[in-house]
Amino acid sequence: MACSGGADSLALAAAAAFHQRRRSTADGTTGAGRIGAVVVDHQLHPDSEAVTAAALTQLTGLGLDPVISVQARVDPNSTAGPEAAARTARYRAFAQALEQTGAQRILLGHTRDDQAEQVLLGLARGSGTRSLAGIPAVRGPFRRPLLGLTRDETEQICAHAQLSPWQDPANTDPRFLRSRIRTEILPYLKARLSSSITDSLARTAQIAAEDADYLDQAAKARFELLLEDPGAEGQLRMELQALGDEPPAIRRRVIALAVIAAGGATPSYERLTAVENLLHRSGSAGPIELEGGVSAHRGTRGSPDYAKLVIVPRLN
CATH class of the missing domain: 3.40.50.620 (HUPs)
Structure with a gap:
């Protein structure tokens, strides 16, 4: 310990x-x-x-x-x-x-107090379900x-x-x-909002963790189905239409899984949104630089990767 x-x-x-x-x-x-x-x-x-x-x-x-x-x-x-x-x-x-x-x-x-603080940190940073799930047991x-x-x-x-x-x-x-958060925000919320706010935030973390676990499992299953055979130099490819048809919560997770599989790190919300914009088949085709030296682009007309999202692994 x-x-x-x-x-x-x-x-x-x-x-x-x-x-x-x-x-x-x-x-x-x-x-x-x-x-x-x-x-x-x-x-x-x-x-x-x-x-x-x-x-x-x-x-x-x-x-x-x-x-x-x-x-x-x-x-x-x-x-x-x-x-x-x-x-x-x-x-x-x-x-x-x-x-x-x-x-x-x-x-x-x-402790439960740490859990409540972690949920408030996630809210302050504008994070998603996984962050609101707080500290895992x-x-x-x-x-x-x-x-x-x-x-x-x-x-x-x-x-x-x-x-x-x-x-x-x-x-x-x-x-x-x-x-x-510990010395100012939580005491204020206890006094002005609810004396049981710590318990409520910890319960929120538990619910969010269960939801995030389910979405992560669903996204992993979809990623395995959407992923095509590796392209040149181990590039990861997925069809734009099929990926775009996924619900946003699954689609963003699938893209993040692809980035991690290519050797990168979990992308920020801003980077994920930039990659999602490639699915519209209009505007720039990329590349979008992602965390960990990975990049993403849309295959252009006339290329073997046309109508596909391509994740390019980082160079070792």
Whole structure:
């Protein structure tokens, strides 16, 4: 499991240690299903070494083993912003911890409050259903078992377990959008709109996740049917008419799948819209430059790709 030293992840550590002790008592074993912990030091706070040391001590005291720390290297010049840069560095550190320990999965301490904040972030960015689905309970090796608990409840768990969580000053720093949502927007909505707004937003995330899962599966099935035999140099081709007949929610997902299959990254809404405009058979035929060095164009009259959308893989 991952621990920052904050209340959420320390509460998760206490719960994990409790369940491991109970399971060991029940079956008489101590080695199977061992739970350890990793503390990621982002080196962004002047007391980060002391915070990491305090977290390691408390985790060891809970009986978790192994307990390790990994330093994250945050790119100060990242164009994605400080929050995104820290997240990227953190997940690189998680990958290092998985390799170092041979662990199968990592537990993360996100709560229902985090889920509500994530939905509001998606709304602020004008994102689609997948973004409004918030933080997934399961993705790859990561598990988030506390999404049903509130931040207040994790603090109560820490108090009961006599743990001393660290209060990260970044959580209340108004320079960060998530911090403003946490300290200003959500309290305002609770006071002026509904005291249960956190629960409502978390429920919205669950509904959106179910809808997004269904649409993603439907789009994958349509993509496999619409995709023609690869063209020159592995180009991906789909008939304009057939793709244009798909509902917008499926059509955009199919295009995104094609871009990813060609080696690119998930396209932005603006880039997807630009590719959709190629389906009208009027105006520019492209190419449209897409994320990850991939491009898209419409086959012109007289070419072998006439009346087809062509996704050109990135050059290696």
